[in-house]
Amino acid sequence: MTEHDDSSPSHHPVIGIDLGTTTCTMSVWDGHQPVVLPGPLPSVVTQNPAGQIVVGRPPDDDSQPVIAGIKRDLGSEERLRLRGRQYRPPEICAFLLIELKRRAEAYVGGPVHDAVITVSGSAGEPQRRAIREAAGLAQLNLRRLLDDPVAAAVALGEDDRERIYAIYDLGGGTFDTAIVRIGPDGVAVLGAAGDPQLGGDDFDEHIVGYALRQIRERHHVDLSRDEHVRARIRREAERRKRELSTAETTVLELPLLTATVSATVPLSRRAFEAMIEPDVTTSLGLLTAALAAARAEHGIGRRGVDQVVLAGVATRIPAVRARLAGYFGLGPGDIRADLDPGELNARGAGLIAREFEPAMTFEGARPGLLGANLRLRAEMADPSPAPPAVDGGPPDLLPGVPAETPADFRAVADAAHRVLGAAMDGARPGLRAAYLSFVAAIQAAAPDPRLAELGEALRAEYGHLDGLV
Numbered sequence: 121m122t123e124h125d126d127s128s129p130s131h132h133p134v135i136g137i138d139l140g141t142t143t144c145t146m147s148v149w150d151g152h153q154p155v156v157l158p159g160p161l162p163s164v165v166t167q168n169p170a171g172q173i174v175v176g177r178p179p180d181d182d183s184q185p186v187i188a189g190i191k192r193d194l195g196s197e198e199r200l201r202l203r204g205r206q207y208r209p210p211e212i213c214a215f216l217l218i219e220l221k222r223r224a225e226a227y228v229g230g231p232v233h234d235a236v237i238t239v240s241g242s243a244g245e246p247q248r249r250a251i252r253e254a255a256g257l258a259q260l261n262l263r264r265l266l267d268d269p270v271a272a273a274v275a276l277g278e279d280d281r282e283r284i285y286a287i288y289d290l291g292g293g294t295f296d297t298a299i300v301r302i303g304p305d306g307v308a309v310l311g312a313a314g315d316p317q318l319g320g321d322d323f324d325e326h327i328v329g330y331a332l333r334q335i336r337e338r339h340h341v342d343l344s345r346d347e348h349v350r351a352r353i354r355r356e357a358e359r360r361k362r363e364l365s366t367a368e369t370t371v372l373e374l375p376l377l378t379a380t381v382s383a384t385v386p387l388s389r390r391a392f393e394a395m396i397e398p399d400v401t402t403s404l405g406l407l408t409a410a411l412a413a414a415r416a417e418h419g420i421g422r423r424g425v426d427q428v429v430l431a432g433v434a435t436r437i438p439a440v441r442a443r444l445a446g447y448f449g450l451g452p453g454d455i456r457a458d459l460d461p462g463e464l465n466a467r468g469a470g471l472i473a474r475e476f477e478p479a480m481t482f483e484g485a486r487p488g489l490l491g492a493n494l495r496l497r498a499e500m501a502d503p504s505p506a507p508p509a510v511d512g513g514p515p516d517l518l519p520g521v522p523a524e525t526p527a528d529f530r531a532v533a534d535a536a537h538r539v540l541g542a543a544m545d546g547a548r549p550g551l552r553a554a555y556l557s558f559v560a561a562i563q564a565a566a567p568d569p570r571l572a573e574l575g576e577a578l579r580a581e582y583g584h585l586d587g588l589v
């Protein structure tokens with residue numbers, strides 16, 4: 121046992137976030153290695169019956185409104201609706217990041233102000249800008265936006281000898297591939313390609329179309345325009361798709377789709393593979409494009425690839441692995457399988473995050489950002505208690521840390537808005553004084569560093585007003 125093993129881990133409070141279409145996964149450096157935080161966060165935002173925002177918990181029943189797969193909408197001007205409200209994509213993304221920040225703070229036992237966040241390699245500037253905005257709304261200093269396949273490559277670790285890897289990252293919503301060289305000098309991308317609209321979600325959609333056709337033939341009813349029905353079939357399709365990675369056949373159970381229609385739709389692995397065949401072919405075409413770039417610029421062709429690395433959980437589909445192995449003329453066993461494809465990118469982000477010094481506070485002083493953050497936090501439901509650890513290890517969120525709850529912030533936000541609104545109305549010296557004492561109270565409330573942080577942020581944002589602070 122080394123000296124290090126005796127000491128309790130000291131987590132580096134700059135976090136690595138793999139912001140996925142389906143799932144968000146985080147990792148932090150514990151002094152020895154990047155540790156993936158337990159309990160990945162499903163990338164879903166819903167609303168409870170009280171109208172509060174619930175993050176990361178798929179809806180209990182079909183009547184609950186849900187926004188999933190926000191990563192694919194980033195950079196668009198779309199408006200996303202929940203009951204009675206609409207949001208821009210960066211705001212929905214911010215809900216996820218606020219929850220991730222909260223969990224990370226509970227895990228490391230102190231404030232977290234900084235993050236490295238992954239982005240699809242093929243994302244354009246609008247998407248990247250949207251993530252920057254979302255990070256600001258979550259009061260996170262975005263230290264680096266890391267392309268997905270680079271994150272996966274970084275996670276493989278440096279090597280004494282140079283090796284060429286083909287990274288194939290097929291997630292829920294985006295596909296990324298890159299040819300990378302890893303050696304003593306770090307990671308170099310030799311060629312990359314991707315499709316920001318290709319992933320497991322599309323496979324689910326193929327199954328939905330198939331099921332709807334089966335239902336039309338058997339029940340003589342076209343349910344394809346019923347969004348509610350589609351959502352139900354999609355959920356079942358996703359579940360059965362996962363089953364088909366280990367089973368040869370499955371059945372979609374769809375009781376009471378409408379008052380008169382219940383359906384069971386058998387689905388074989390073969391039929392599913394046929395449905396996704398064009399998508400897999402598209403992904404291999406992109407891999408060819410990445411290889412062509414690597415060849416043109418670095419003279420590295422298909423035979424120069426030492427190892428194929430799978431990232432993204434949709435690579436669990438046996439047909440995907442088989443096609444990829446066939447493409448490189450390898451056996452399926454030759455593809456690197458010792459790494460969890462669901463954790464690779466988060467590990468890479470955590471490794472890069474380690475390179476940054478933690479900041480004392482959130483540094484984005486754009487006026488209005490703090491107010492926007494408080495508004496979003498005030499809309500969120502209190503988090504449910506952390507689930508107990510599965511393997512008897514430490515609980516998901518360490519006890520003893522006063523995990524900030526949105527309820528705390530609702531009170532603070534109400535007070536802040538009341539007092540700030542009045543303080544900025546120049547004719548109210550009494551209220552300005554109230555504002556001053558409000559900020560002082562917040563700052564005095566340290567040792568909870570989050571309150572001091574809020575005070576600092578208020579000072580940064582509103583301190584210029586008549587030299588109030």
Ligand SMILES: Nc1ncnc2c1ncn2[C@@H]1O[C@H](COP(=O)(O)OP(=O)(O)OP(=O)(O)O)[C@@H](O)[C@H]1O
Nearest residue numbers: 140141142143291292293294320365432433434436
């Ligand atoms: N055992 C399985 N077999 C097949 N597909 C699976 C399996 N488990 C999960 N999936 C699919 O993998 C996808 C999620 O993969 P992952 O978590 O890597 O995506 P993500 O990182 O959230 O998204 P992205 O990187 O595309 O933005 C989903 O479509 C899910 O249905």
Ligand SMILES: [Mg+2]
Nearest residue numbers: 140291432465
């Ligand atoms: Mg991913």
